[in-house]
Amino acid sequence: MNKIDDTSWSRDAIAADLERAIHEHRLPPGTKLGEDDLAEAYGISRTIVRAALLALSHRHLVQLRRNRGAFVAQPTPREAREVFEARSLLEPRTAHSAALRMTEADLALLNANIRDEHAALDAGENGRALLLSGQFHLEVARIADQTTIEAVISELISRSSLIIALYWRRRAALCETQAHHALLDAFARKDGAAAEELMKNHLLDLVASLDLRNVAPPPASLREALQR
Structure with a gap:
């Protein structure tokens, strides 16, 4: 080698x-x-x-x-459920806070992230697409300006990558592009309530895309x- x-x-x-x-x-x-x-x-x-x-x-x-x-x-199936349950408790409120703080520069950064994710998916680079998907969620946490929660979310997203590698059963285990676009629209409107609901539904969809019986x-x- x-x-x-x-x-x-x-x-x-x-x-x-x-x-x-x-x-x-x-x-x-x-x-x-x-x-x-x-x-x-x-x-x-x-x-x-x-x-x-x-x-x-x-x-x-x-x-x-x-x-x-x-x-x-x-990660075991139990750990997988706990990780996504923790994300579902933290990230919707973080998305709400991020929407209220969103700047044009932040929107441009998130939009570029989505473009890169699309390019990776089109190239069949699912691993890279997953990495970029996680980075989108990390950027949302950063924009919310909640340092302690951002650190927790960072670890949860890292563990989510392992969970998806073990248990994904369809391409939707990668963050669906329309979900991120819908979040971006809510951020652009500074609509915190909509961003919170969209993030909650998005994470539920991610869990639904996993087969926790599969290895x-x-x-x-x-x-x-x-x-x-």
């Missing part, structure tokens, strides 16, 4: 790169994250790799198993996933 062409990898950079690969579903749930393989791929020491994996475990993206190593986390196929190899 060719090493990743960069010698400046820090713990945080490794963690961020692996997190992106997880969100884009290049590293599906259950993938073994071997320290030796990662150290070779990034051209760094196992000590840095170990620190990055520990950081990701704190975000519930990686599971550290005694005497077995590190694996991309595999994804075995993960691809780590070596293939980390190739650029």
Whole structure:
């Protein structure tokens, strides 16, 4: 395997790169994250790799198993329900607050995000589309200017990516484009009540698109996933 062409990898950079690969579903749930393989791929020491994996475990993206190593986390059906229940409690009110604070610059940013999401879907890059979908929700939380809630939503969205990777049964598990467009229209009108209701219904639709009895196929190899 060719090493990743960069010698400046820090713990945080490794963690961020692996997190992106997880969100884009290049590293599906259950993938073994071997320290030796990662150290070779990034051209760094196992000590840095170990620190990055520990950081990701704190975000519930990686599971550290005694005497077995590190694996991309595999949320249970119960965890999946709890994550989306938490999102349904937080994000509708956040959307309401964001609508009242929305600026033209914010609208332009969200609109660009939707365009990029469309392009990814059209190109068949479902993992990237999912990442962009999550970023849309994170931007809404940022615009609402509720720092503590934004941090919680960020973790919930990260965990949602794993849940969708394991349990999605149809393309609608990616945020449906019309749902984001409808939210954008409500934001443009500064209609907080409409934005709140739309976000609530949107999250319910996401849950309905999951089959919590289903388990994804075995993960691809780590070596293939980390190739650029």
